[in-house]
Amino acid sequence: MPLAVAIAERELLPPGMPVKRLTRDWIVDGVAFLLAILVGVLTYADAFPDGPGQETLAVIDLVVGALTCIALWWRRRWPVQIAIVLGVLSSAIAFSAGAAAVALFTVAVHRPARVVLPVIALNVVSASVYTAVHPDDDMALIWQLLLVAVIVAAIVGWGTAVRGRRHLILSLRDRARRAENEQQLQVSQARDHERARIAREMHDVLAHRISLLSMHAGALEFRPDAPPEEVARAAGVIRSSAHQALEDLREVIGVLRGSDEAGASEATSTTRPQPTLDDVPALLEESRAAGMRIREQLAIEQPDALPTSVGRNAYRVVQEGLTNARKHAPGAVVDVVVSGAPAVGVTIEIRNPTPVGVLDGASRPAVAGEIPGSGTGIIGLGERTALAGGRLDHGPTADGGFRLRAWLPWPR
Known part of the structure; x- marks a missing residue:
């Protein structure tokens, strides 16, 4: 010190x-x-x-x-x-x-x-x-008293200056300590925010992968007499999805276990490129291969000008919507509508005939083969769209189905 x-x-x-x-x-x-x-x-x-x-x-x-x-x-x-x-x-x-x-x-x-x-x-x-x-015979008493006052003032002024300097040192030390603590707090908050973002990203991915696994495993369970070719194809999809799920899980665990900033940065740098709106067709085909019936309508003007962050968030909305449809409306036809233009924004709407009260917080009895849900997928989408400056609406429709609609801003 x-x-x-x-x-x-x-x-x-x-x-x-x-x-x-x-x-x-x-x-x-x-x-x-x-x-x-x-x-x-x-x-x-x-x-x-x-x-x-x-x-x-x-x-x-x-x-x-x-x-x-x-x-x-x-x-x-x-x-x-x-x-x-x-x-x-x-x-x-x-x-x-x-x-x-x-x-x-x-x-x-x-x-x-x-x-x-x-x-x-x-x-x-x-x-x-x-x-x-x-008394001093060479100086008048009034001047002697004035000299005494000056000497006392000089002594006190010197001492006060020393005291002020010491308090200034303490103030600067405390200010530097507070600045250091605030910086450490900001670094910790930034690290926690990044980990939460990655965890939310991985939740969407893992939920999608695991729902595919459940669907194919359920098909094999309920159709033990299926032709060997279908069994082999389903087993291949299960193996591929399980491998991808393990890879995604390995990445998120590596990031969340990072105890320092360097470790977190290194783990983040190894993450694979995140999908965007251009990958939605592949996502739909993958879901169809799992047995889903999907009707899509994709109409994006100037797709090359779409910001990467907007495309990534739109992809996650579609992915979570399909995952929920597989969980809560197996076998139903799912309508996926994606449209957008600069200065208008991107609108994603997913509709399926899910019984009322499945995704809006109510509960219903589980059926055999149904995929369990954590109930946090819609919450995560709400947080994602809010952070992006958009909005999310979801709830039952008049015909007894369910609709998920998100809007994301697209600056000109």
Whole structure:
């Protein structure tokens, strides 16, 4: 820890609490003691020019003054108390003038203004009393008092400047610490956001793959007498879908397990390119191969100008809609309508004759072979479209079916 910060942090300690002296403290205390002795000797020589051997008062002044200089050793622990005692003694003890000045400086450094002001007043009064008792024949009393006020103001101003600098150091240290914590928080939030985005992306993919697996496995279960060619074809689709699902699962686990930013970035960089709206025909054919009956209507103007993010979100909406249709309306005809143009936006609508209350939060009894759903697919689509600036509507239709409709913005 830098020395300036360590010194400044002691300002936060409770008054009277002992602190460990640093090497700098020993040096400063030694200089302060020598300075107090020097000023005390000069003041003492001016008050008692004949020395301590001439009168008892001079001896008392010398002894008490020496003790006040020694008392400076505890000025860091009890600055106010020592400053008050030395301030009172300085009104009569000439040798204590230097020690009183050092004690006043210590109070200005370590205590706030509301504590310093009474100590200043006490020192001004004490110095005025001393000046009146020991006047200078070469200077008028008013100028002596003015000089005392200037000296006291200079000592307090110096101490206040030191205190202000220490608090500035603490403020800058705290500001830097808060900035570092905020940066770490932003990095953590960005990492969590990226992981949530990837998890949401993988949910759409895995739900699609697993629903295909379930459909083909169900076909094999209910048609054990199917021709070997159909069994082999279904088994091949199951194997391929399982392989793709495992690959997708491996990727998302690799990303979510990343404990640092570098690991997360490395895992993200290995993710395969995400599909866009151009891959919707392949998605429809894959679903048809799984036994779904789909009627599509794709009408995108200027498809080359479609932003990649919009195309990717549109693809996920179609994928989730088909997955839900396989889960909740097996064997039904699914209508997929995708249209869009620049400045108009992209509209995706998927309709199927699903019984009312399947996707809108209600429950119904499960049937044999039905694919279980987590109920978070529509929620994830809502979050996806909202983040893209679009909107999502879903619910039962008047004829007892179900409609999923999303709109995504397409800037011109």
